[in-house]
Amino acid sequence: MVNSLSNIRRNFTVSVESIGAQGDGVANGPEGRFYIPFGAPGDQLSITPGKRRGDGREAAISTVIATSPDRIIPACRHFETCGGCTLQHVAAARIAAEKKAMLIRSLARRGLNDIPVAETVTVAPETRRRVRFAAHNGQAPAFGFRRRNSRFVMDLTECPVTRPSILAFAPALRALIANLPALGVSAEISVTDSESGLDVLMAPSKQSEPSFAEREALADFATRYDLARLSWDDGHGPEPIAARREVTMQFGAATIALPPGAFLQPTAEGEAAIAGLVVSAIDDAARSRADLFSGCGALSFPLLAGGTVHAFEGDSGMVDAARRAIYPTAGRTVTADVRDLARDPLTATELNRFDAVVFDPPRAGAAPQTRELADSTVPTIVAVSCNPATLSRDLRILVDGGYRIESATPIDQFAWSPHIEVVVVLRRSFNRT
Template sequence: MTETLRIEALGAQGDGVAKTVAGPVYIPFALPGETVKAQVSGQRGTLVEVEEASEQRAEPPCRHFGACGGCAVQHLDLQAYAEWKRGKVDRALQSRGLEAEVAPLVTCPPASRRRLAFTARAMGQRVLLGFNAMQSHRIVDVEECPVSDPHVVAALPDLRRLAGLLAATPKSFRLMVTATRPGLDIAAEGAGRLHEKRRQQAVAFALAKGYARLSLDGEVLVEREKPTVLHGEVPVNLPPGGFLQAVAAAEEAMVGLVAAHLNGARHVADLFAGSGTFALWLAGGMRVHAVEGDAAALAALEAARTTPGLKPVTTERRDLFHRPLTAKELNTFDGIVFDPPRAGAEDQCRRIARSTVRRVAAVSCNPGTLARDLAILIEGGYRLTRVVPIDQFLWSPHVEVVALLEGPGKRG
C-alpha cells in the first residue's frame, strides 16, 4: 500500500530509512529530511513521489540512474555523499568499541574508473551490455557511464558487438574491461564454448579495434600487446581478469599513506600482495617480501620486480587464509602492509598481534571486517594512529579504508 513517510537517515546501502511502528522501512532514492510517498511491502519501499525534497538532493548526472543498479546515490550532493561514506567507516569502528578520528573522505573524480565488470547477454538479434538493475538479474543496457574511463565509454558500441560474437549461450555472462596503457584488456567469463569460426571472428574484431588483449575464461584468444599498468614507475603486465585497484588516483592515495607510514623501514612484508600494488611502489625505497596465493598475480609481480632501480623483492605463494605467517616469521620484518579480500585477515591479524613488528598498515574494501581485524591488533597491544577512507567506487556504497598502526615492539 502507499504510505506517506518521513525519511530519518541514509542507510548503509544508500536507501532512505523511515521509522514506522512496524520497524524501519528502506526506500531507494529517498534522502534524510524528505517527506515521501512510497509503496511499502514489509521493510522495503518503492518511491512514488517526493513531497518535500531535501536540500541535499542533486540532479543525477547519468540518464540510467534509477534503473541501473551500478550507482546508489547520484541524487545526493557531493558534500553529504562524502560525509555519508566517512560515517560508514566511523560506525564500523564504533561497532567494535574502537575510538579513532576518521579523516575526511579522499574523493575520486567522475570518469576515472579504469576497471569495470559488465554483464552481457544475447537475446535473439539484440545484445544487452550493461549492469544489473537494483536487486535484480535484469540487465540495464547502458549508453553512458559517468564513473567510467572515457576510453571504456567510447568503446561501448563495439564492446556490445564483441559480446554478441562471444555469446555462445543464451545466459548472461561477464565482460571485464580494463583500460591499460596500450589499450583495452577484455576478459569474458561464462560466455560458453565458441566454435572455431566465431572464435576467429572475435579475434579479428579485437585486432581491428586495437584491443590490447581478449581472453575467454582465462584463455588468451589474442594479445596484440601486453596489457600493462603502472604501479608507481613500474610497468606490470596484468593476468587475464586480474585484480586491479579500480581508480589509479585512489591507488596512489592508498600507497602514499602506506609508504609514509612505513618510511624508514628496511624490510617489509606485503601480505595479499596481488600483482604488486604496494610491493612495487614500496620497493623503490626498501626490501619487500610479497606473499600472495594467486599464481597468475604472483607471476605478474615476479616479472615486474626485475625493473631497474628497485630494492630486492622476494615472493612467496601462500594461502594466507589457511596458512598465515606466524609471529616468528613476521618478526623478521620491521613493517607490514596487508590488503585482503572482503573477508578480511582475521587469522593473519592474530599472528601479527603476537609479533614484534612496529608498524602495520591495514588496507580494506570492507569497513566491517577491517574493524574486526583492527580490534584484534589493538587487543594485542597495537595503537591505531590514523584512519583514512578513500573513494574509488563513486556513487556506490563501497568505500576503501587505510588504517595505520604502531606496535609495542619487543615483547616480554
C-alpha cells in the same frame, strides 16, 4: 514497533538521517528503522513500509514532502534502473561525509570509538578503469549492466562512472557479441583500460569454447580495435585468444605485465591515494617491509623505494607477474611468494622479521592473519580494506593485541555506490603478555 507493521499498509512520514551500508536512506522513528532506496539525508518523506530487513524494514518513497538541500539531479539517465549506482541523487560533499560516518559507525560496532577518522578522499567520476559488462544474447538482446535487484541486463547508452575510453568501445563489443554463439545466452565481459591498451576477458555463463571461425573473428576484432589482449574464460581459466602485446601497468617505478583476470584497483586515482597513504605511514627506519595479499604489487613496488619488500599472495599468476616486473634500479626488486594467508597465515615469528606490514585482503577480511599479527612485535601495520565490517572485526583483534589506531582514511573510489576503501595505520603500543 517494527514487528507490528507486518500487515499494515499505511504510510508513515519520516526524515532521512543518513545513508546505510547498502546505499539506502535510513530513517529512524517510533515505528522503527526504515531503509529507503533513493532517499537522501535531509529529505522528509511519506513512505510505504515493505519487507523486513535486518534491524528494520525496507520502505518505498510514496511522496517527497520536503526535499533535502543535498538532493541533486542524477548524472545518468539509467539511474534507478541500473544496478550500479545508488547515490547519484546525493551531492558529492554529502556522500563524502556519509561515507566517513559509515566507517565511524562500523568501527563503533566493534567498540572502536574515538578513532581519528580523516575526511573522505574523493575520486572523480569517469575514472573506472575496469568494467564488467553483462550481455544477454537471447530474444531482445541487451548489453550493459544488470538491472537493479535483477539478473536482467539493461541496455547501456551512457555511464558517468566509467572511463570514456571504455564507454566508447562498448558499441563495438555489443555488435561483436551478437555474432558469437559460443558466448551463449548470458555472458560477462570485463574490459580493463591498461597502460598498453584495452584488455578484454569474455566469460560465457556455460562452459563453451569458441569455434575456429569465432576465434578468427575475435582475433580480427582485436586487430581492428588495436586491443592489447582478448581472452576467453569458460571456467577453466583465461585463455588468451589474441595476445597482441603485454597488458602493462606502472606500480611505483616498476612496469608489470598483468595476467588475464588479475586484480586491479578500480581506479588509478584510488590506487595512487592508497599507495600514497601506505608509503607515508612507513618511515625510512622501517627497512624491512611485507605486503600481504599483494596482488601484482600495486603497493609492494611503491614501498620498495624505502626498503626491502617481501610480497605474499595466493594467486600464482599474480606472484609471477610481480616477480617478472621490470624495475629500473639494478639488484633491487620485490621478492614474492605464493601463500594462502587464510589457511596458512604468516606466523608471529615469521612476521617479527619485518619493521612494517601492509595487508590488503579481499572483502572477507583477514581474521587468521590478523590473529598472528596481533601476536607479533611488528612496530607498524597498515590495513587496507574495501569492507568496513570485516576491517573493523580485524582491527578489534589488533587493538586487543596491543596496537593503537593512529589514523583511518576513507577513500571513495566507487563513485555513487555505497562502497568505501579504507587505509588504517596502526602502531604497536604494548606487547601482549
